[in-house]
Structure formats: structure tokens, C-alpha cells
Amino acid sequence: MSSHLHSPSVAALLAALWLAACSSGSGTGLSSLSPAARLGERLFEDTALSASGQQSCATCHVARFAFAENPGLDGPDRGSPVPLGGPEMDRPGFRNTPSLKYVSYTPAFHFEADGTPVGGFFRDGRAASLAEQAQQPFLTSFEMANADAAAVLDKLKTRPYFAEFVAFYGAQAGRDPQIALARIGAAIAAYELEDEDFHPFSSKYDYWRRGRAALSAQELEGLRLFNDPTKGNCAACHPSTSADGVTPPLFTDFTYDNLGLPRNAAIAANRDEEAPEYTPANGTDGVHRYYDLGLCGPFRTDLAQRSDLCGAFKVPSLRNAALTAPYFHNGAFATLAEAIRFYVRRDTDPAQWYPAAAHASEIVKFDDLPAAFGGHFVVDLDVAGSDAGYRGNVNTVEVPYDRRLGDSPALNDEEIAKVVAFVCTLTDGYDPDHPEDYAALLPAQCPQSAADSIP
Numbered sequence: 001m002s003s004h005l006h007s008p009s010v011a012a013l014l015a016a017l018w019l020a021a022c023s024s025g026s027g028t029g030l031s032s033l034s035p036a037a038r039l040g041e042r043l044f045e046d047t048a049l050s051a052s053g054q055q056s057c058a059t060c061h062v063a064r065f066a067f068a069e070n071p072g073l074d075g076p077d078r079g080s081p082v083p084l085g086g087p088e089m090d091r092p093g094f095r096n097t098p099s100l101k102y103v104s105y106t107p108a109f110h111f112e113a114d115g116t117p118v119g120g121f122f123r124d125g126r127a128a129s130l131a132e133q134a135q136q137p138f139l140t141s142f143e144m145a146n147a148d149a150a151a152v153l154d155k156l157k158t159r160p161y162f163a164e165f166v167a168f169y170g171a172q173a174g175r176d177p178q179i180a181l182a183r184i185g186a187a188i189a190a191y192e193l194e195d196e197d198f199h200p201f202s203s204k205y206d207y208w209r210r211g212r213a214a215l216s217a218q219e220l221e222g223l224r225l226f227n228d229p230t231k232g233n234c235a236a237c238h239p240s241t242s243a244d245g246v247t248p249p250l251f252t253d254f255t256y257d258n259l260g261l262p263r264n265a266a267i268a269a270n271r272d273e274e275a276p277e278y279t280p281a282n283g284t285d286g287v288h289r290y291y292d293l294g295l296c297g298p299f300r301t302d303l304a305q306r307s308d309l310c311g312a313f314k315v316p317s318l319r320n321a322a323l324t325a326p327y328f329h330n331g332a333f334a335t336l337a338e339a340i341r342f343y344v345r346r347d348t349d350p351a352q353w354y355p356a357a358a359h360a361s362e363i364v365k366f367d368d369l370p371a372a373f374g375g376h377f378v379v380d381l382d383v384a385g386s387d388a389g390y391r392g393n394v395n396t397v398e399v400p401y402d403r404r405l406g407d408s409p410a411l412n413d414e415e416i417a418k419v420v421a422f423v424c425t426l427t428d429g430y431d432p433d434h435p436e437d438y439a440a441l442l443p444a445q446c447p448q449s450a451a452d453s454i455p
């Protein structure tokens with residue numbers, strides 16, 4: 001979708017004002033944070049506030065992976081596309097952990113005049129603000145898993161910063177569990193808003209825009225393919241230019257789209273009889289017990305009647321995407337190249353991504369969406385209709401999806417490699433005085449040449 005973000009959120013403006021007011025020193029030191037944000041940082045990192053005693057926000061949102069998780073690389077969830085949590089740290093979640101970098105620029109959830117859904121926090125936009133979002137993981141049974149707000153307050157009372165918390169937020173916040181949790185959310189939101197680590201705008205692309213870095217020929221060609229409406233057309237949803245002329249490009253327009261991703265059996269909830277008992281049973285086609293339908297549920301409930309929105313997920317920023325594998329809400333792809341290959345070959349060569357139908361030479365396209373709407377099982381499930389039930393919601397009209405079986409894909413493998421090289425330039429931490437150090441920051445999936453061009 002290509003509707004525009006009209007203005008930066010109030011949150012982002014406040015952050016900009018705060019940073020402007022405090023932009024004296026190196027920026028990331030504690031001294032540049034307000035008292036609320038300093039408390040927020042400690043809350044964000046404190047594992048003692050979880051039922052297991054082992055998990056904090058920072059366990060899943062790891063600073064060196066752009067505040068996402070990189071389960072392929074380390075940690076207890078190694079290899080899983082979704083994090084583990086709960087009192088015994090053995091309960092798998094449902095979605096791949098998103099990066100928190102630049103998240104404070106997200107506008108509140110709303111529908112544009114033309115009906116386009118925009119913004120909100122979580123991949124389905126169900127939290128209205130960062131402060132509201134930040135309260136939820138404390139109570140989610142497969143995350144930090146406290147029984148209720150009172151359990152969170154009991155733990156908070158044992159912490160060395162509790163006195164500071166009460167001094168700042170008042171005695172009531174130290175007594176009333178609901179108020180305490182609300183203030184915890186506010187403090188964490190202030191941290192995400194104020195700390196420059198969450199929005200440094202220090203990628204090679206940012207320096208290139210300011211004329212202080214050179215992109216290689218490969219990266220420039222990748223940018224061109226990324227923007228070209230007849231090739232990648234990526235910028236239609238992941239804009240590479242500033243939305244408001246002030247904020248640098250965010251590489252998301254915060255809209256929603258339905259990509260028709262393949263079902264990922266590596267997520268326990270997707271394994272039917274083997275799914276954890278807390279998995280919602282919202283399948284409507286008699287094939288799978290559970291489907292993650294994004295905007296229409298099951299974790300978001302207010303749009304459950306909007307079957308047209310089923311399967312739509314928020315467009316994420318591509319800043320730092322090189323560091324946040326696996327990709328998409330269900331972590332179905334391990335590398336950027338695979339994710340992009342899916343975009344361009346989903347419809348030209350579906351057998352690469354989807355299973356074969358039971359007894360047919362056909363392929364079950366869009367197999368992570370129910371083939372039937374709730375209540376009426378009109379569809380012969382052996383027929384691999386890609387427009388049956390919720391599968392009809394998948395975006396098949398915009399470039400690069402507008403292809404048919406056997407067409408040549410919008411990008412060939414060489415062009416995909418160029419787009420990957422470009423996306424790698426969105427990794428924060430470029431130092432214009434030491435461009436040669438950039439290569440060391442980039443993961444193996446980025447071409448070495450990403451670091452080759454020195455101004």
C-alpha cells in the first residue's frame with residue numbers, strides 16, 4: 001500500500017525536542033536521559049520482574065541485534081523463529097520478535113480516509129501506544145508471565161531502584177498495582193523514545209544522504225531496483241525517502257499488507273496436535289487448528305469481523321534488517337535473499353514455497369491462511385484454490401506480485417543480490433571517519449563489497 005504518513009507522531013516530536021535539548025555530549029550516556037527514561041532503562045533490562053527470574057524485555061530485544069532477537073545465533077531459543085518464555089522458560093510464543101529500533105516513530109493505530117489501516121504497536125497494531133504495549137509482556141503467560149499487576153508490584157518492591165520509582169511517580173505508584181504497571185509502561189516508553197540507541201540514524205545510507213559516505217555501484221543499483229516501481233517496487237511500502245521532509249526515511253509507511261507467506265512448521269503453534277495447549281483454536285477450514293491472521297486476530301480482537309483484513313500484518317522498517325533474521329511475522333525465511341526471492345517468485349514458481357495438494361498436480365498456495373471462511377466449509381480442500389476463503393485477501397496486484405505461473409520474476413538472482421547489498425547499507429553504526437570498520441558490523445549475509453567503497 002502506498003498511502004503517506006502525514007506527520008511524525010507526537011511521540012517522535014517529543015523525542016526530537018528532547019534530543020535537541022540535550023544533544024551536547026556523546027548522546028548515549030545516561031546523562032542524556034530524563035529520570036523517567038533512566039528508570040525505564042533499568043526496568044527494560046531487569047530479569048527479576050519476570051516469573052522465571054530469567055527474562056526481561058532485553059532478553060528478547062537484544063541491543064546488538066537492533067533490539068530484535070537473532071535466535072539463529074545465540075540464546076536459549078537458538079534455531080526457533082519465535083521466543084520462549086513463561087515461568088519455566090519453556091513456552092514458545094507465536095511471532096518472530098521485531099526490532100524496536102525506530103519503533104517510537106509509529107503513529108497510533110487508525111484508518112485513513114480511504115480505509116487503509118495504519119500504525120499501532122505489535123505486528124497487528126493492537127496496542128495504542130508504546131506505554132500501553134510495554135505493560136503487556138509482564139503479564140503474557142508465554143513471556144514474562146506474572147499472574148497479575150500485583151505480582152509485578154511485589155517484585156518491583158524488592159528492586160534497588162524502587163525508592164527512586166516511588167520518589168518520581170509518587171507513593172500511590174508504589175502501592176496500587178494498576179498504577180504501578182501503568183507507570184512502568186510509561187517509564188519504558190520514555191526510554192524507547194529518548195535513548196538515541198533506538199534511533200541513531202547512523203547507517204551508511206544516512207551518511208550517504210548527507211553526502212558523507214559513498215555507496216558502491218552494487219549498492220546504488222540495489223537502491224535503484226528497490227525504488228523502481230516496475231522492478232522491486234519495495235519503496236511503495238518501505239519508503240526510502242523522508243515522509244515529512246524532516247524525519248529521515250523510515251523504510252515503512254506503517255500500513256498493512258497480506259503477503260501470503262508459507263506456513264512455518266517450526267512454530268509450535270502451527271503443529272496442530274502438538275501445539276501448546278494455550279494456542280488459540282481459530283481455524284475455520286478444518287485443516288489447521290490455529291492460524292495467525294494478524295489484524296483480524298486471534299491476538300487482536302476488535303477487528304474480528306473484518307474478514308477482508310485477515311492475514312494483514314504491519315509493514316516493518318527495513319532499517320537494520322540485515323541483523324534481524326529470520327524474516328516476517330512467522331520467521332519463515334532465514335536470509336534477506338530468500339525473503340526477496342519469495343516476493344518475486346511467489347506466483348511465478350509457487351512450488352518452491354508451498355506444499356503440493358493431497359492428490360493433484362497443484363500447489364496449495366497461501367497455505368497459512370484458511371481456505372474457507374468460518375461457518376461454511378464450501379471449499380473442496382483438495383483443490384488448491386489460491387482465491388478460496390481468506391486466501392483471496394493476498395496482495396496479487398502490486399509489483400512485484402503481479403506475475404503469473406511461469407512468468408519471469410520481477411528480479412533475477414543477480415538483482416536480488418544487489419537489493420540485499422542495498423538493504424545492508426541500512427545497518428546502523430557507520431563511522432564516516434573509519435568507513436573500513438563498517439564491514440565488521442555487517443553479518444555474513446551482507447556482501448563484503450558493502451564495505452568496499454570508501455569516499
Ligand code: HEC
Pocket residue numbers: 044055056057058059060061083084085093095096097098099100103106120121122123124130133134135137138142143144188299
Ligand atoms: C519472550 C520475548 C519477548 C519479551 C520478553 C518481550 N518482547 Fe516485545 N515483542 C516480542 C514479540 C514476539 C513481539 C511481536 C508480538 C506481536 O506482534 O504480537 C514483540 C513486540 C514488541 C513491540 C512492538 C513493536 C512494533 O513494531 O510494533 C514493542 C514496542 C516491544 N515488543 C517492546 C517490549 C518491551 C518494552 C518488553 C518488556 C516489558 C518486551 N517487549 C518484552 C517478544 C518479546
Ligand code: HEC
Pocket residue numbers: 001226232233234235236237238255256257258259261313314315316317318321324326327328329330336339340343395398399400419
Ligand atoms: C505492498 C507492500 C510491500 C511491498 C511492495 C514490499 N513489502 Fe516488504 N513487507 C511488507 C509487509 C506487510 C511486511 C511484513 C509481512 C509479515 O510479517 O507478514 C514486509 C516485510 C519485509 C521484510 C521482513 C522484515 C523483517 O524484519 O522481518 C523484508 C526483508 C522486506 N519486507 C523486504 C522487501 C523488499 C526488498 C521489497 C521489494 C522487493 C519489499 N519488501 C516489498 C510489505 C511490502
